[in-house]
Amino acid sequence: MRLLQFSCIVLGLASVCVAQLPEHVRVQITATISDTYVKNLTGGNTVTHTVTGTFYRDQDGRIRIERDRQISIQDPVAGFSAVMDTSARTARKLLTPQRASLASAAASKSLAPPPAGGGPGISSTAPPAGGGAPGPTVSRPAPVDLGKKVVSGYLASGKQFTTTVPVGAVGNILPIITTSEVWIAGELHLPVMLKTSNSLNGDHTTVYDNINVVTTQLDPGLFVIPADYQVTTTNMNLNAQVPHGLQHPGGK
Numbered sequence: 484m485r486l487l488q489f490s491c492i493v494l495g496l497a498s499v500c501v502a503q504l505p506e507h508v509r510v511q512i513t514a515t516i517s518d519t520y521v522k523n524l525t526g527g528n529t530v531t532h533t534v535t536g537t538f539y540r541d542q543d544g545r546i547r548i549e550r551d552r553q554i555s556i557q558d559p560v561a562g563f564s565a566v567m568d569t570s571a572r573t574a575r576k577l578l579t580p581q582r583a584s585l586a587s588a589a590a591s592k593s594l595a596p597p598p599a600g601g602g603p604g605i606s607s608t609a610p611p612a613g614g615g616a617p618g619p620t621v622s623r624p625a626p627v628d629l630g631k632k633v634v635s636g637y638l639a640s641g642k643q644f645t646t647t648v649p650v651g652a653v654g655n656i657l658p659i660i661t662t663s664e665v666w667i668a669g670e671l672h673l674p675v676m677l678k679t680s681n682s683l684n685g686d687h688t689t690v691y692d693n694i695n696v697v698t699t700q701l702d703p704g705l706f707v708i709p710a711d712y713q714v715t716t717t718n719m720n721l722n723a724q725v726p727h728g729l730q731h732p733g734g735k
Contacts, residue, residue, distance in 0.1 A: 639676065
């Protein structure tokens with residue numbers, strides 16, 4: 484279960500990274516990536532957890548993220564994503580033949596793909612799991628321009644997204660409001676900072692640092708699953724990765 488949750492986070496982040504790489508831009512990058520999770524508990528207690536790793540992106544938009552014993556790969560050319568456990572030598576491979584085109588469409592719409600049934604600024608109806616009648620509406624106002632600021636040494640443009648999951652949508656007795664920020668370094672076509680906050684999952688901040696533009700070709704072997712890994716392959720349902728309204732910004 485933790486591997487599945489981790490893969491959803493990674494794939495959501497990777498889709499933003501791919502979306503920011505137009506076909507005519509071939510900027511290869513390595514960087515340090517840090518994820519900080521903060522959960523406020525009852526009684527004033529707070530739990531903070533930080534995970535660091537290494538990020539790679541090659542000239543074709545392939546992405547590799549290494550964190551402890553887990554490695555994630557996104558290959559928009561071959562049409563798959565994978566999360567690998569290096570200690571168990573296993574991999575969960577998700578076939579995503581439409582991921583690259585969806586990410587490109589998302590980028591053209593201010594990094595926020597419209598919810599089912601409407602565009603930014605429109606309440607949409609969240610389809611229930613397994614089909615059936617439409618569920619409660621999810622409010623997703625138009626994104627707010629946050630201007631520009633320097634992040635990790637690069638000038639970045641920011642946008643803020645707010646999504647409200649209504650009462651009862653996921654068994655909640657009060658609305659769940661998710662606020663997200665995405666800061667894009669235009670020079671790199673890379674989100675150098677992402678922030679997400681809601682009462683269900685707490686605060687999650689991702690920051691790219693020690694960014695290095697690579698002029699020589701990265702090793703293609705970084706973006707493949709080793710031959711000796713035991714691989715489980717599934718088809719990804721892009722509309723059912725995470726509950727509606729709780730997606731990472733830029734993901735579908």
